[in-house]
Amino acid sequence: MRIAIFANNERKTQIVKEKLKRKFIERHFILDEESPQVVVTIGGDGTLLSAFHYYRKQLKTIRFVGVHTGHLGFYTDWRDDEIDDLIISLQSDNGQSVSYPLLDVLVHYANQPKPQRYLALNESTLKRSSSTMVTDVYVGGELFERFRGDGLCVSTPTGSTGYNKSIGGAVVHPDMEVMQLTEIGSINNRVFRTLSSPMIVSPNDWITLKPMLSREDKRDLLLTIDSNSYHNLGITQIRYKVAKERISFAKYRHTHFWHRVQDAFIGDNYGD
Incomplete structure (x- = not known):
């Protein structure tokens, strides 16, 4: 061996x-x-x-x-x-062995012709460092809501016990091949509304985030993939889905x- x-x-x-x-x-x-x-x-x-x-x-x-x-x-x-x-x-x-689901993250940047693909074991977050983040949220290609707040977190089942849990997300058993979308500090009043609840999304669907910001403001976005951070890259769109790959443990x-x-x-x- x-x-x-x-x-x-x-x-x-x-x-x-x-x-x-x-x-x-x-x-x-x-x-x-x-x-x-x-x-x-x-x-x-x-x-x-x-x-x-x-x-x-x-x-x-x-x-x-x-x-x-x-x-x-x-x-x-x-x-x-x-x-x-x-x-x-x-x-x-x-x-x-026993295997767990992973998160497939496809990021489109304004200054790059091809999107960059990442894998996450725990979660990925999108935040704005200096002001409110405004982002359209699509589920399965259909517009679901326009989010206003501090950020959004998409987690795997095993990652559901980490940062996701600390912001009010559900704990999900890793036998469930799903992903979870949880809001971070959303703004909800008479004018702005979001679901304000964690969403469990099936492997047949996908989540797309489209920041509704100016080109300059998009460079203020902070993307995290597990413990890795990506800043000042002009993100135009992120697509999340349950990855084909899995992690295996002996x-x-x-x-x-x-x-x-x-x-x-x-x-x-x-x-x-």
């Missing part, structure tokens, strides 16, 4: 990385950062996000395994003191999604 180790730069993480690297060599695994079959991330969800974007063009042939060196994350199943058990699981691997000991949600947001206090 070809293995790649992807780790952050924290001291504790680097210690675990070196320990794991030695054990992989001792057990005759092949360390291959260019074309791995399994990518083991060490750190937290942020580290796994970085690994996902680094290997985004190889998703068909890669499975991910997350080792956390802090708090349990939504993508990291193994603790740093369980690497011996992880290696045993890798040695008995038979290709088992399923040795995959924690139930609702157990993750309970552990992250409720803990042991539910009985008090």
Whole structure:
């Protein structure tokens, strides 16, 4: 089996990385950062996000395994003191996996002839940094509403527990191959109206955002794709849909999604 180790730069993480690297060599695994079959991330969800974007063009042939060196994350199943058990699981691997939906983001820029395509594991947002953002929202090619406010967020099911949840979005199980549109600080009064509720959109539909701003004001827009930011690029249109690609995790000991949600947001206090 070809293995790649992807780790952050924290001291504790680097210690675990070196320990794991030695054990992989001792057990005759092949360390291959260019074309791995399994990518083991060490750190937290942020580290796994970085690994996902680094290997985004190889998703068909890669499975991910997350080792956390802090708090349990939504993508990291193994603790740093369980690497011996992880290696045993890798040695008995038979290709088992679980996969999650991704977000396909197609961005049109005023100064570029061809749109740019991105993939998001968690979410994508569109905001305006200095003033109110005015954007027409289309669903399935039909105009749905004209949004006025701070911004809009489109998230995957696994990303629904992140920024989406903090702005009032619903938590969605990753077995549902959908995307979610959530408003950020919308303006609603007698003149301006929006749905003011999260929308769950099926994989058969798509969401298109068309900023209704001057050319100069469009350069004030800020686009985020997971933890990556794109600013001052003159965005004219963004199309979102559920991606054909999926991310796969090696399923040795995959924690139930609702157990993750309970552990992250409720803990042991539910009985008090």
